[in-house]
Amino acid sequence: MHMFTCLRVWQFIVRKPSTVNRHCRFVVRMSSTDRTGPSDTKKSFEDKYFDCAANGNVEELKFLLQATFNSDHRNDKGWTALMLAARNGQVHVIEALLQKGCDINLVNKTGQTAEDIAVFWDQKKAANMLTDFIKKENPDKQLRNYFSLNNLDRMAENRKDKDWLQSRLKKETTRFIIFSDLKPLVRLSGDATQRYKYTLVRLAYSDIEFLLKTNPLLVFLGVESDESTKDNSTVLDEAGQALFALDVTDTDESKFKTLVGEAEFTTSYHVLMQLEPSDAGIFAEARSLLDWLDRYKFCATCGSATTVAEGGYKRICDNKSCRTNKGIHNTCYPRTDPSVIMLVVSPDGKRCLLGRKKQFPAKMYSCLAGFMEPGEALEDTCRREVYEESGVRVGRVDYHSSQPWPFPCSLMLGCLAHATSENIKVGEDEMEDVQWFRRSELVQMLTKQHPQGLYIPPEQAIAHQIIKAWVRMTANL
Ligand SMILES: NC(=O)C1=CN([C@@H]2O[C@H](COP(=O)(O)OP(=O)(O)OC[C@H]3O[C@@H](n4cnc5c(N)ncnc54)[C@H](O)[C@@H]3O)[C@@H](O)[C@H]2O)C=CC1
Ligand SMILES: [Mg+2]
Ligand SMILES: [Mg+2]
């Protein structure tokens, strides 16, 4: 899949070009002649790259982009090449950088995106180009968090029909993604400079037929839809490519080496966070389902064995007289555990509350978060969890966006919470530290330039997106 799709993940609803800092200056650093040694070579390479972007030298920029190099690299003002090109209206450079898959939603140290910069400096052509690109990728301007971009039509009605499922299984176009012990089979598909360079390995029925003899877990994930099929269920049913997840936990993993070559079963967080975003969404669906099917084998009501039905979306109790066989019971369906994650803003609107759980890597701070409890509105969960973890009182709560978190089945509901008190009393059962941070410090943490090395979770985490959204909203404070 093309890298452009990745950018869909990072769109924001909040746009406030009028709040852009009008005193910002752009600086293009010229390469110094008296530098020597490898780090200086790298520095002059970067300087050259920024020069080309700012001055419209497309041919040389394209040449530099071929090298192993992070095209979203920032200068000391937190500016990317795309921002420099936007500042100077270099539309050809912008075109080349977007094609390369540069992140259009990164912000500089004053919270401006490339689009904000182009608008601010009256670079109309560049601004229109960036706006059109954002609209095309995400017409609703709705934030799509990592793990939530899933282009499958799940065909919930069809999956109840065993014959339909069976015919889908054997269709030539049908594909299977493979899991062993909840580890997906992935391969490196992009070049090393791309942010999302792994894809799920998809096999055909003829590849996996021999594995079906032992009756492994098989989950129907849906039918891949595109522009031509998404609003027409008949066409989708005929032409769409069905996708199943196959669990091969009891099969010798080395068999897959001969089948697919350079691919690996992985639980590496690092690799999973670099899945092509639409595959990350498919992975999330498949992993949560396989985990549920594996861990909920017995009826929660009477303890009898259960049988998998509806393509993996239901477990039916084998005990005919069980209550769950009379009427609809939620214990037969996959779980989703809602939890809230919130950026708490101080009463004066200038600081945010972040904390460290005991298990976090050193120096990482994140939004406070917690599981919802029965009978709670999500606003009340925010208030309770913030109070438990920090002693701070919260009033109004605004919803931001959500993120499925498939380890094993959380749904993170992201919010902005407005504090009504400031005193912190760290909830030591869970937290190691909780602090108020000023906006300027959040920017340093966001751009990994904090003097004490403090940082926040990566952009794949909803916490990062909520923090980034607040930094953007408050760009002129
Ligand atoms: N993306 C991010 O930056 C962050 C994400 N998170 C996620 O937020 C979610 C909730 O946050 P926590 O601080 O862990 O919740 P929490 O503050 O409610 O505390 C966790 C404790 O809640 C209890 N609990 C209640 N219901 C549970 C359930 N359904 N599953 C597991 N434990 C449950 C357990 O005793 C557990 O130790 C987790 O999935 C966590 O991975 C948490 C912090 C940052
Ligand atoms: Mg918590
Ligand atoms: Mg808690």
Ligand SMILES: [Mg+2]
């Ligand atoms: Mg809790």
Ligand SMILES: [Zn+2]
């Ligand atoms: Zn039962």
